[in-house]
Each structure stands twice: as structure tokens, then as C-alpha cells.
Amino acid sequence: MAQCAEIFNAHIDWALEHKTYNKSKAHRDLYSQLRLTYPDVPSALLQATRDNALEAIKQTKFKRKPRKKPTSGLRYDKRTMTLRGEQLTLSCIGKRVKLILNVPDYFREIYDNWDFRGATVTYTKQTKQFWVRLVFEHPDPEKLEHGDVQGIDRGLYHLCSTHDGKFFSSNKIRATQRRYLYNRKQLQQKGTRSAKRRLKAMSGREKRFMRDVNHCVSKELANQPEYRIFALEDLSGIRNIRRGKKLNKWLSSWPFSMLEDFLTYKSVALGKKIAKVDARYTSQRCSRCGYCYKANRKKSRFHCRSCHFEAHSDVNSGLNIRDNYFLSSTNWSEEQVAVNQPIVTT
Numbered sequence: 001m002a003q004c005a006e007i008f009n010a011h012i013d014w015a016l017e018h019k020t021y022n023k024s025k026a027h028r029d030l031y032s033q034l035r036l037t038y039p040d041v042p043s044a045l046l047q048a049t050r051d052n053a054l055e056a057i058k059q060t061k062f063k064r065k066p067r068k069k070p071t072s073g074l075r076y077d078k079r080t081m082t083l084r085g086e087q088l089t090l091s092c093i094g095k096r097v098k099l100i101l102n103v104p105d106y107f108r109e110i111y112d113n114w115d116f117r118g119a120t121v122t123y124t125k126q127t128k129q130f131w132v133r134l135v136f137e138h139p140d141p142e143k144l145e146h147g148d149v150q151g152i153d154r155g156l157y158h159l160c161s162t163h164d165g166k167f168f169s170s171n172k173i174r175a176t177q178r179r180y181l182y183n184r185k186q187l188q189q190k191g192t193r194s195a196k197r198r199l200k201a202m203s204g205r206e207k208r209f210m211r212d213v214n215h216c217v218s219k220e221l222a223n224q225p226e227y228r229i230f231a232l233e234d235l236s237g238i239r240n241i242r243r244g245k246k247l248n249k250w251l252s253s254w255p256f257s258m259l260e261d262f263l264t265y266k267s268v269a270l271g272k273k274i275a276k277v278d279a280r281y282t283s284q285r286c287s288r289c290g291y292c293y294k295a296n297r298k299k300s301r302f303h304c305r306s307c308h309f310e311a312h313s314d315v316n317s318g319l320n321i322r323d324n325y326f327l328s329s330t331n332w333s334e335e336q337v338a339v340n341q342p343i344v345t346t
Contacts, residue, residue: 011053147228151322163318233279287319
């Protein structure tokens with residue numbers, strides 16, 4: 001792990017210096033030198049580390065400098081590992097390491113029927129244990145042909161709301177964020193060694209809490225049997241507008257993208273679909289008559305000044321998001337044209 005971390009960092013430095021993440025050029029410039037410097041590291045493992053480093057640079061777009069520590073995880077592919085039955089062999093310094101896996105019954109179906117693609121080997125300092133995380137692949141199931149469309153509105157006070165009146169409150173999330181923010185401020189002001197140890201122990205807890213909440217919400221949404229399409233607002237670029245110090249801080253800690261990612265892969269695994277629609281004026285437009293006016297909404301209450309339609313503002317937004325999907329859908333447009341222009345015979 002220590003030698004592969006040095007190889008990884010060498011490729012990172014080369015990529016930043018030459019402003020490229022081309023694997024062929026990196027192989028031509030560094031491979032021979034690194035083989036002489038690290039003769040015990042297998043060639044295939046060196047190349048896998050090279051690919052991992054250049055993909056990290058490509059992902060960050062040269063904006064950050066990814067680094068690996070001596071105990072950072074190693075990514076293995078089919079060149080550097082072999083899985084036969086329940087025996088796993090890993091490339092290492094010297095001979096390959098052989099392991100006999102104990103597969104739990106919960107993962108037995110995946111292990112037996114899915115395609116094995118690779119693995120990641122990690123090390124935990126506290127328990128001094130190595131872990132192998134196997135990666136399997138399975139083709140997407142067939143898409144469902146029957147089911148309704150659900151409009152989902154994401155917000156700050158409610159993590160998300162559906163057009164049929166389901167609310168997922170974010171009170172617990174905001175309370176947890178405020179608590180962690182206060183604790184971090186107090187410990188940073190204290191500045192003692194014990195305070196720094198406490199900050200290190202706290203690191204990652206808030207993020208893991210947010211992931212757990214988003215996993216629970218996305219799972220409940222994806223497992224609704226009556227819906228096969230989930231329409232979401234396209235919120236890309238929402239943090240680029242200056243809206244004041246308080247609101248910008250809320251938006252920076254708003255995990256809307258994580259919820260979208262979790263709901264996407266959970267829906268695809270069930271044969272369902274995620275659609276993104278235009279987010280403009282969904283909170284101001286009346287879902288019944290289409291009248292758009294800023295004063296229609298006042299906090300959580302929506303009251304149309306034209307047709308006097310009243311509803312929760314998030315429910316009205318969810319209805320508009322669903323209707324926007326219908327308007328952007330080709331099949332729906334074709335059906336609507338056929339209804340508006342019927343063939344009349346005499």
C-alpha cells in the first residue's frame with residue numbers, strides 16, 4: 001500500500017505538471033522509471049494504480065491535488081486479482097495472496113449470479129484489519145410499462161414533498177447540522193490537543209448521518225408500487241446565485257444532489273425512471289389554471305389570485321413538476337395532438 005501510494009502521487013504530480021490525464025503519455029514517461037524504483041510491485045498493479053490516479057485527476061479537472069496516504073486503499077481489477085468459486089487471489093509483493101471468502105447468505109444471490117468486475121482492498125488502523133470490497137455488475141432490469149408519474153419537490157424546510165401530499169421533513173437534519181456547527185466552533189476556539197482529537201473523532205459523522213437519511217427517504221420513494229417515473233426539478237447551478245449570507249449557507253448544506261443520486265440508482269434497479277424538468281416558476285404558478293404570480297405563494301400556503309385554488313405550496317410545486325414532465329414528454333405530446341385534432345368522417 002505504501003509503495004502504491006507513492007506511485008499514485010508520482011502520477012498525480014506528473015499530470016498536474018503536464019496538464020493532461022492521458023494514460024498512454026503517462027505510461028511512456030513514467031512506467032520504465034517506476035519499474036526500476038519499485039521492482040517488487042507487480043506490473044499490472046502499477047498500471048492499475050496509474051489508471052486510478054489519472055481518473056482522479058480527470059474527475060477533479062485539475063482543481064485539486066488528490067493524494068494517497070501509505071495506508072490508502074488499493075483498487076484491483078481482473079488483471080491483478082482472480083476469483084474462482086470462493087477463492088480470491090490478490091497481486092502483492094512476491095507471491096499472490098490467497099483468501100477463502102465467507103459469503104453471507106444475504107449476498108449469496110449477487111455473488112452467484114452477478115458478474116464480478118473488481119475489488120478494493122482497504123486497511124483499518126484502529127482494528128488493524130484488512131477489508132476486501134468486491135464489485136459485481138448486473139444489467140439493468142426491463143423498464144416498467146405501467147405506472148403513474150410522481151412529481152417531487154425538494155426544499156429546505158422539507159427534504160422533499162410529493163404531489164400527492166407526502167412530506168419528508170428536514171427538521172431533524174437542520175437540528176443535527178446546527179448542533180455539529182456549534183460543537184465545531186467551540187472546539188476550534190478551544191484549540192487544545194484534546195479538542196483537536198475530538199474534532200477528528202467528529203469528522204465524517206454529520207456526512208454519514210446525511211447519507212443515512214437520504215438512503216431512507218429515497219428507498220421509500222423508489223419502492224412505491226404505483227409510480228414508475230419520478231419527476232424532479234433540474235437544480236443545477238442553484239448555488240451560483242447570491243441570495244444573502246443566511247440563505248447561501250442553507251443552500252451550501254442542502255443535500256439535494258445526494259438524494260437525487262440515491263433515488264436514481266434505486267429506481268433504475270427496479271425498472272423505473274428519473275426525469276428532470278425545468279424548475280422555473282414551479283412555486284409561483286397555479287397547478288389548476290396556470291396563472292403565474294409571485295404573490296400566489298406565501299411561505300407554505302399557496303392561494304391562486306385568479307381561480308382561488310388553495311393548497312400546500314410544496315404540493316402545488318409537485319403538481320407543476322409533474323405537469324412539466326407531461327409537457328416535455330414526446331408520447332404525451334403526440335397523444336394530446338391526436339385528441340385536439342381528431343379525424344372526423346361524415
